[in-house]
Amino acid sequence: MAETKPDLKKAAERRKAPLTTPSDLGDNAVRDLTGALNELLADVFALYLKTKNFHWHVSGPHFRDYHLLFDEQGGQIFAMTDPIAERVRKLGGTTLRSIGQISRLQHVKDNDADYVDPEGMLAELAEDNKNLIARLREVHGLTDEHRDYATSSLLDVWIDETERRLWFLFEASRREVSGH
Template sequence: MTNRELRSRQKAALETPTCFSPEATRDLAGALNALLADVFALYLKTKNFHWHVSGPHFRDYHLLLDEQGAQIFATTDELAERVRKVGGVTLRSIGHIARLQRILDNDADYVDPQDMLAELRDDNNALAARMREAHSLCDERGDVATASLLENYIDEAERRVWFLFEAGRRGNA
């Protein structure tokens, strides 16, 4: 068996039966994989800040970021499974995530806690906006199941934005 035949056979083994056209599958899987890469990037950044937060509000911020990280991570499996259900293939590696992610990493040795909260607030806000874009695509392609899932994730992201904004406020500002 040639390499080409083997690759064709392997690809056929992953073709999930779906009611979506090949174009819709391509578009939906592409949008969801990009979202999934962003979710993994945001999860790791949230955990990074959780592990490295310091200062007088350490306990509150540490617990908040741990809770938010768990919530973000909980979305990964359902998003990846939606990619498979619509007939696509999903992320396979950290490298794949790095190629698709739009949430920027933060590898700084030290980040001020207020800057952590602001950065995560902005990242969650951007994620919610990208989820809305994916939701519009789902509407166009008739993918009501993914659209419904995204509605809940948008609400969760907006709640994280709200909490990060309020936790990061100084005084009565």
């Protein structure tokens, strides 16, 4: 049985083939929607990594509670990534390919500090989730404008989940008031 060698020339040509997916949305809608979703995906990846960073590095008297809270929230955030990327592909676009692309598109600020106190972690994640809610609503407006109801329905769920994360972070950061 003769061994066949891969045809490198054909493989190179296949890499140049466009990744077009049929869609009834116009070119402008596909461009607008997939661009917005890719920026959203970059933010979700950045928020996921920051949340896991704080999960790994939290310390102090509320360690267990915050460690578990950040882990739960990180899992929920990561669960958004594949559906966002798959929506981009279903709409006919291409999605993120690298950490470098994420860093160019993200709005969420990285935190590379050697130490962040737990209150700072809660406050920073609360602010990031609040800003993510605003971006989710902006993308929702765009999906409504282009009549992309499937993406709109996903965004409804993600807005609710992000509001829940913000609520938990807010409540975990509240100080007890004595006498009440």
